[in-house]
Amino acid sequence: MNDLLKALYDKFYEPPDMTETLSEIKSIHQQLIEQLDKPPRRLVLKLVDDEERVADDLALDSLIAGFQLAWQLSAEVHYRCEVRPMVIKDYGQDGLCPDEE
Numbered sequence: 001m002n003d004l005l006k007a008l009y010d011k012f013y014e015p016p017d018m019t020e021t022l023s024e025i026k027s028i029h030q031q032l033i034e035q036l037d038k039p040p041r042r043l044v045l046k047l048v049d050d051e052e053r054v055a056d057d058l059a060l061d062s063l064i065a066g067f068q069l070a071w072q073l074s075a076e077v078h079y080r081c082e083v084r085p086m087v088i089k090d091y092g093q094d095g096l097c098p099d100e101e
Helices: 001-012 019-035 036-082 085-091
Strands: none
Touching: 001 036, 019 036
16 A cells, blocks of 8 residues: 555655755755765765655655545544434534435
């Protein structure tokens, strides 16, 4: 299921336009290359790569958690409308269930 959600995320997610930020990142990257020796530069670049990977994983995890919450809410509404209709009748429909006319 998570593979399907990841495929949907990859297909439909459009990242915001961050042209200025990406330009600044490239500039800082170039400055690091020019000012740092290889070992510290590698360490800083690894840090940046790992932070980006964490941000990507968190975004996907957030999508999956939101989908699971929506699925559970949908199941709860279905349960209340189909299995326990008296609860809805006693407290009012509030637009949860379709009219049963």
